Each structure stands twice: as structure tokens, then as C-alpha cells.
Amino acid sequence: MAFKNISLAFARCLSSLQPRFRLNWELPHANLRVVVDGLAGALVIGVVAATPVAAQDKPNSVGLGVFTFTSGPAAAYGMPGKNAADLVIDEINAKGGIGGVPVTATFVDEAQGAQGVIAEYRRLAGDTKNQVMVAALSSATCLALAPIAEQLEVPTVGWNCDTHQLLMDGKSKYVFRPNGNTVPEFIAYAIYLLDRKPDVKTVAIINPDYAFGHDAAKIFTAALKALKPDIEIVAELYPKLGSPNYQTEISRLTTARPDVVFSNLWGADLENFVRQATPRGLFTSSQVVLALGETVLQRVPLPDGVIVGVLGDGWWMSPDAEANPETVKFAEAYKSRFGEYPVFPSIKMANALIYVKAAYDAAMQKNGGKWPTRAELAAAMKGSKVATLTGITQTRADNDGLVDQIVGVTVKTSAQPFPVIGDMVRYKGDSLMPQAGQDPLAWISTLKPEFAKSLPKPGSYKIGER
Amino acid sequence: MSNAIIPLLLDSLASAALIFFAAVGLTLVFSVLRVLNVAHGSLYSIGGYAAASACLFIASQQLNPYLSFAALLLSAVFVAAIFGPLIERSLVRWTYGKSEAVQILITFGLFLILEDLQRLIFGVQSLYEDAPMRLLGTSSIGGVVYLNYQILLVGMAVLVVVGLRLLINHTRLGRLFTAVVTDREMAQSIGIDTNRIFILAFSLGVFLAALGGALSTPTSGIAPGLGADTMVLAFAVAAIGGLGQIEGAAVASLIVGLARVLAIYLAPSLDAVAPYAAMLVVLLIRPYGLFGSVTARRI
Numbered sequence: 001m002a003f004k005n006i007s008l009a010f011a012r013c014l015s016s017l018q019p020r021f022r023l024n025w026e027l028p029h030a031n032l033r034v035v036v037d038g039l040a041g042a043l044v045i046g047v048v049a050a051t052p053v054a055a056q057d058k059p060n061s062v063g064l065g066v067f068t069f070t071s072g073p074a075a076a077y078g079m080p081g082k083n084a085a086d087l088v089i090d091e092i093n094a095k096g097g098i099g100g101v102p103v104t105a106t107f108v109d110e111a112q113g114a115q116g117v118i119a120e121y122r123r124l125a126g127d128t129k130n131q132v133m134v135a136a137l138s139s140a141t142c143l144a145l146a147p148i149a150e151q152l153e154v155p156t157v158g159w160n161c162d163t164h165q166l167l168m169d170g171k172s173k174y175v176f177r178p179n180g181n182t183v184p185e186f187i188a189y190a191i192y193l194l195d196r197k198p199d200v201k202t203v204a205i206i207n208p209d210y211a212f213g214h215d216a217a218k219i220f221t222a223a224l225k226a227l228k229p230d231i232e233i234v235a236e237l238y239p240k241l242g243s244p245n246y247q248t249e250i251s252r253l254t255t256a257r258p259d260v261v262f263s264n265l266w267g268a269d270l271e272n273f274v275r276q277a278t279p280r281g282l283f284t285s286s287q288v289v290l291a292l293g294e295t296v297l298q299r300v301p302l303p304d305g306v307i308v309g310v311l312g313d314g315w316w317m318s319p320d321a322e323a324n325p326e327t328v329k330f331a332e333a334y335k336s337r338f339g340e341y342p343v344f345p346s347i348k349m350a351n352a353l354i355y356v357k358a359a360y361d362a363a364m365q366k367n368g369g370k371w372p373t374r375a376e377l378a379a380a381m382k383g384s385k386v387a388t389l390t391g392i393t394q395t396r397a398d399n400d401g402l403v404d405q406i407v408g409v410t411v412k413t414s415a416q417p418f419p420v421i422g423d424m425v426r427y428k429g430d431s432l433m434p435q436a437g438q439d440p441l442a443w444i445s446t447l448k449p450e451f452a453k454s455l456p457k458p459g460s461y462k463i464g465e466r
Numbered sequence: 467m468s469n470a471i472i473p474l475l476l477d478s479l480a481s482a483a484l485i486f487f488a489a490v491g492l493t494l495v496f497s498v499l500r501v502l503n504v505a506h507g508s509l510y511s512i513g514g515y516a517a518a519s520a521c522l523f524i525a526s527q528q529l530n531p532y533l534s535f536a537a538l539l540l541s542a543v544f545v546a547a548i549f550g551p552l553i554e555r556s557l558v559r560w561t562y563g564k565s566e567a568v569q570i571l572i573t574f575g576l577f578l579i580l581e582d583l584q585r586l587i588f589g590v591q592s593l594y595e596d597a598p599m600r601l602l603g604t605s606s607i608g609g610v611v612y613l614n615y616q617i618l619l620v621g622m623a624v625l626v627v628v629g630l631r632l633l634i635n636h637t638r639l640g641r642l643f644t645a646v647v648t649d650r651e652m653a654q655s656i657g658i659d660t661n662r663i664f665i666l667a668f669s670l671g672v673f674l675a676a677l678g679g680a681l682s683t684p685t686s687g688i689a690p691g692l693g694a695d696t697m698v699l700a701f702a703v704a705a706i707g708g709l710g711q712i713e714g715a716a717v718a719s720l721i722v723g724l725a726r727v728l729a730i731y732l733a734p735s736l737d738a739v740a741p742y743a744a745m746l747v748v749l750l751i752r753p754y755g756l757f758g759s760v761t762a763r764r765i
Contacts, residue, residue: 072691075590209738237734242695244686245484247616248477248730254610255470255731268592268689275596276685279604281611 058371062103064356065124067135072111073242076267077295077345078137081159082107083338084346088353098360099371110136114144121145125152131374132157132356139163139212146175155378159352160345162311163211170398170437176381178355178393178401179348182215183440184432185311188405189289190223191452192425193260193307197287202234204258206249208265209238216264216291219444226447234258246273250280264291274300293410295343298418302410308421309407313391314347317420318406319462320391327389351388358386394429398436402429406461424461431455472608474731480616482723483623487678488696489703489715490626495671497710498643499664501558502566504573506675507697508580509549513676514688515588516541521595534597538680545676550669558668577693585690592689599684619681627716643667702745708758717756
């Protein structure tokens with residue numbers, strides 16, 4: 001035990017020496033970082049290999065490192081994820097845990113930045129109790145953690161991780177994403193928009209100024225141009241993530257007079273944008289598409305007819321969700337504990353934890369009921385097909401997930417005091433994904449209008465019709 | 467693009483008004499106390515939280531919604547009355563005459579404490595109450611719908627500039643401020659209670675910061691992290707105008723507002739850097755800012 005602690009402390013010290021190498025040595029920083037990370041990783045792997053879990057003893061508890069934003073503007077998206085994790089873990093434990101072992105979670109705040117998150121990941125990975133990491137929300141965090149997960153051989157489940165760049169090389173062994181990604185998510189919006197508004201000519205985009213915003217704009221634009229080549233992008237705005245004020249951007253969008261305004265703003269940014277744009281008439285002068293609009297339905301009075309979706313199938317009121325007693329129970333329990341119904345980040349987190357539990361169950365079934373190793377858990381995730389609260393998540397050979405995409409428009413109903421999603425469509429997950437290893441943008445450019453015609457139409461996803 | 471000229475100018479004015487409210491308190495405190503208050507941004511966001519809480523209370527009690535305008539102002543007074551004397555007496559006064567590094571370290575520590583305090587009290591979710599914005603309605607100008615509340619903010623900013631100038635030039639308190647700014651030791655030697663002046667000046671700075679936060683709340687809500695962004699922008703504006711120069715802060719706000727709006731209209735990718743590019747250009751030409759000088763400082 002003492003050796004383990006000393007090794008871990010030494011590994012951490014090595015990592016902390018990185019900046020000094022850059023100052024004092026005349027070697028490229030990147031090379032040194034690889035060396036130092038390698039040494040630190042080797043030490044942690046050595047420690048892990050020498051501990052009881054490698055011998056497959058059943059631990060006292062199953063530890064999960066859960067990475068999300070619990071502070072800052074992004075917490076508006078991250079906290080629903082944490083809430084769902086708390087709820088699902090309590091429910092798993094109430095039913096006896098995983099294989100009879102209770103689950104405990106250690107939450108890591110992604111708002112501390114990449115260096116802090118990486119240090120926390122290494123610390124948690126060094127504790128053999130934590131066999132799986134549920135990481136992370138931000139695409140930037142996921143990209144930073146992926147090589148470390150591979151190096152330390154820790155199964156890491158991206159509960160959000162939207163960027164299509166995460167698993168593009170197809171070589172990942174320990175990083176899994178039981179979700180969709182930016183490619184199917186934003187192609188779905190392009191197809192839905194053109195089905196609903198086929199005469200659209202001009203589009204303006206307002207997305208956050210980082211990879212998620214720029215990737216989404218590229219994919220959405222490429223899909224629109226492929227399916228309707230005469231579409232013109234009349235404005236592209238990328239306000240800083242966390243901007244409180246969008247008044248100038250709203251004026252700029254209004255003066256461009258676009259048929260459509262597309263946005264994947266999220267969290268507090270999205271709430272601010274909607275609150276500021278609504279009284280200024282943007283929602284009446286243009287067809288607005290809010291890719292993450294579902295997250296604000298219960299908080300902001302969105303007008304009717306706004307195209308919204310859930311970046312996947314995680315809509316708690318979808319026909320599939322309402323037909324699943326477990327989902328109904330989850331939604332009611334969430335509402336009673338946290339005061340509002342689960343938005344799609346909550347569902348994504350819940351589904352990710354269901355996916356982790358399924359991997360444990362499958363791995364133990366395969367090895368005759370013994371406690372699984374990290375490698376056995378990763379093997380159980382590969383190629384798996386898991387029933388979630390809102391559908392099925394299928395893991396491909398490249399560890400990327402196939403999840404259906406639900407898109408619709410805001411409508412008022414007598415059932416809820418806030419707008420809900422109506423006129424829905426549910427696109428099959430595999431229909432909007434390129435093959436593993438294929439360049440997504442090159443694949444999108446090959447799409448033809450006939451492709452869109454072959455897909456289900458708005459309004460086709462109703463109770464009893466799937 | 468010609469149809470965008472009127473909106474561009476109006477947006478610049480509206481943007482400048484918000485920027486001015488963020489910066490004027492910082493520059494006032496520096497002019498009198500010669501302290502660069504890094505916690506200024508936190509006081510801005512505390513003003514926002516206080517105003518949002520007051521407006522939410524009015525809405526929850528179904529009181530007359532027009533009371534929310536008074537709530538915006540009174541919440542800033544409340545924040546200034548509590549935090550101004552408390553911070554000045556307990557922390558800031560120890561930094562008088564010390565190096566800038568000490569001042570920045572102490573106020574930065576305060577900034578961190580206040581940010582965490584806000585998180586503890588108000589949580590991590592955003593707070594909104596837009597009654598003042600809704601009550602005033604909208605106007606269509608140059609083909610673009612504007613919030614009348616935005617126009618009100620421009621008027622308020624002008625009022626604050628004029629009000630501060632009147633206070634400094636035409637009241638006894640203003641003359642005392644000027645005396646302390648011109649020569650602190652001489653002011654003390656002729657019997658001016660400089661401790662009292664420092665408390666009043668610092669509290670006025672806190673009031674202006676809190677007022678900025680309160681006035682921004684109806685349109686943009688309040689969320690964790692606002693304080694840091696506000697602080698950075700306030701520093702840029704204060705540097706452009708000349709540290710300690712109130713009219714300088716007003717002109718700098720116009721420059722920064724125009725730079726940001728031009729960037730959004732013409733080169734959106736430069737939006738984030740526009741205020742700092744403007745600062746760089748001004749400081750290259752006038753290292754002490756537009757209204758700053760090497761020898762004499764004025765309010």
C-alpha cells in the first residue's frame with residue numbers, strides 16, 4: 001500500500017514537472033510531455049496491475065469518476081447531468097448495486113480546465129476502485145482525456161462528447177461514446193428543415209466560438225449545400241462562450257433578413273439569446289432552429305414553431321419514452337427531486353450509466369460471475385447493443401455509438417405548462433452516420449436530395465407508429 | 467450594408483452604455499483611492515444578483531411590476547451600503563500607499579472569495595427577471611426592432627456621466643474628492659477626514675458597479691462567471707480612457723462599443739479581440755490613455 005501511494009505521488013510529481021522542462025531544457029515541450037506522461041502512465045499502470053482488482057476480487061464498492069460542469073455558465077447543461085447521475089446511482093444501489101456491489105460516484109468539475117481535469121482523471125484512475133470513467137460533457141475535455149484513457153487502459157464512456165473528431169481514427173480500445181455525435185445530430189436538422197421549409201434560400205448561423213459551434217456550422221452548412229445547393233449563408237456569428245449579451249448579434253441577424261436562423265448555443269447562453277431575441281421579433285421574422293432548444297423549454301417561453309431537438313433520442317416525452325415504464329418512473333422521480341423534468345443532458349447521463357451497468361452485467365456473465373477487469377469491461381462495451389431509457393444505443397467497431405435522432409417543433413399542449421416537441425421525426429441512428437473511418441464532411445458532400453426523400457417525414461413519429 | 471448603418475450606430479450606443487456601467491466605478495475608485503480594485507467585477511455581479519432577487523420577489527408577491535425599476539436602483543444602493551464600507555475598512559485601507567502588486571493580490575483574493583460566495587448563495591444556475599424590459603416594450607428603428615430598455619440604458623449612462631461631473635465640480639463632497647486626489651497629505655493637513663472620503667468614494671464605486679450589474683440583469687440575466695468577464699472589459703475601457711478619468715471611460719466605452727459592433731457586422735471572427743485591439747492601438751499612440759497624463763491626475 002505504501003509503495004502504491006509513493007508511486008502515485010511520484011507519478012503526480014512527474015506530471016507537475018512538465019512546465020519546468022519547458023523552461024530549463026532545450027528539448028521540444030511536446031516530446032517531453034510524451035516522455036513525462038509515459039513515465040507517469042507506466043507507474044500508474046504498474047500500480048494498477050499489482051492491485052487486488054487485477055485478481056478480480058469483488059470490491060467493497062464500484063467507483064465511477066463522473067466528469068461534468070458543476071459551475072460556471074456551462075453548469076446549466078452540466079448540472080442536469082449530475083442530477084441524473086445521482087438519481088440513477090441511487091436507483092441502482094436501491095436494487096442491490098452492480099453484481100451486489102454498491103456504486104459510488106466521484107464528480108469532477110470540468111470548469112477547472114483541461115489541466116485540472118487531466119490531473120483528476122489520473123488521480124481517480126490510480127485508485128483501482130474506479131474501474132470506469134464517465135467522461136465527459138465538453139468535447140474539449142473528451143479530446144484531452146482520450147489519449148490518457150488509452151494509455152492507462154481505463155474504460156471511459158463519453159456521456160456527452162459530441163465532437164465527431166473523438167473516435168475518427170478508429171483505433172480506440174478504451175474510449176466509448178454510446179451517443180450520437182455532431183455528424184448525425186446536425187445532418188438531422190438540415191433534413192428536417194428542408195422537409196418543413198423546402199423553399200428556404202438564406203440561412204444565418206449563430207453558434208458558440210469553439211469547436212462544437214464551428215463543427216456544427218460546417219456540418220449543417222455542408223448538409224444543406226449537398227441537399228439544396230442554391231442555399232446561401234448570409235451571416236455566420238460566433239459569440240464567445242458565456243456571453244451574457246446578444247443584442248448586437250440579434251440586430252445583425254435581423255439586418256441580414258435570413259429565412260432561417262440556426263443556432264447550437266446552449267446552457268445560459270441559449271437562455272439569454274432566446275430571452276433577448278423573442279421580444280425583438282427574431283422568432284417571427286425568421287424560422288429559428290435551436291439545436292439544443294429542448295434544454296430551455298421548461299425555463300424560457302419559446303414561441304410555437306421553433307425547430308428543436310435533443311441531439312439524439314433523449315426526449316423524455318417521446319412515444320418510446322412514454323411507452324417505457326422505467327422512463328416514466330425516472331422522469332417523475334427526477335421532477336420530484338429536482339423540481340423540473342429531465343432535459344436531454346439528464347437522459348444522456350442516465351443512458352450512459354445504464355450502458356456502464358450493462359457492460360458490468362455482460363462481462364460478469366461472460367467470465368462466469370467473477371468481478372470483471374477493466375479490459376473485460378471494455379470488451380463488453382465493444383459492439384454492444386443496450387436498451388436505454390429512450391431507445392437503443394449500439395456501439396460500432398470503432399467504439400462510436402449509433403443512436404436515433406429526434407427532431408421536431410415547439411408546440412403548446414394542455415398537458416404541460418411549457419411548450420413541448422411536436423410534429424416529430426425519428427431518424428435511425430445508422431442512416432445519418434458515415435461508415436467507420438470515412439471522412440464525415442466528404443461523406444456529407446455525397447448526399448443527394450433523394451437521400452433525404454428516403455427518410456421519415458416530420459410528424460411521422462407518433463405513439464404507436466414506430 | 468447601407469441598410470445596416472442606423473442599426474450599427476444604435477447598437478454601438480447601446481453596447482457602449484453597458485460597457486460604461488461596467489467600467490466607470492473602477493475608474494472612479496482608482497482616481498480617488500489609487501487602488502486598482504480587481505474585485506470590481508464581483509461587485510458588478512453581486513449588484514446583478516441583488517436586483518434579480520428583488521425583481522423575482524416582486525413578481526412572486528404579485529406586486530406592481532413597475533416597482534422593479536425602483537428595485538434595480540435600490541438593490542445597487544443596498545449593495546453599496548453593505549459592501550462599500552465593509553471592504554474599504556477591512557481590506558482596501560491596508561493597501562493605501564503599498565505597491566500595485568499588493569493591491570492587486572489583495573483585491574484578487576477578495577474577488578475569489580466573492581465569486582465563491584455568490585455560488586454558495588445563488589447556486590450555479592442563471593437568474594432572470596425581465597419585467598423592466600417587458601414593461602417598456604419595443605421600437606422599430608431603421609427596420610430593426612429594439613428594446614426601449616436598451617434606449618433607456620443609453621440615457622442612464624449619459625445621466626451618470628453628467629451626474630458625476632456635477633457631483634465633482636459643484637458639490638462640497640466633489641471638492642473634497644478633488645482635494646484628496648490632488649494632494650492627499652495636504653488635504654489631511656488642512657483637516658479633511660480622508661478616511662471618510664475614502665469610504666465614500668469606494669462606496670460610490672461599489673454603487674456604480676452594482677448599478678451596472680443591476681441594469682444589465684433585465685436583458686441578460688445573471689450567471690456565475692460574469693464577474694471575471696466584466697472585470698477584464700472594465701480594465702480595457704479604463705486603460706483606453708486613462709485610469710481615473712470619468713469622461714475618458716465614457717469615450718473609451720464608445721470606442722470599444724463601436725469596435726465590437728463593427729466586428730460583429732463586418733468581421734465576426736474578430737468580435738472577441740476587437741476591444742483589446744482598440745486598447746492596443748490607443749495605448750501605442752497614447753500610453754497613458756486618451757485622457758490620462760503623466761504628471762497630474764484629475765477626476
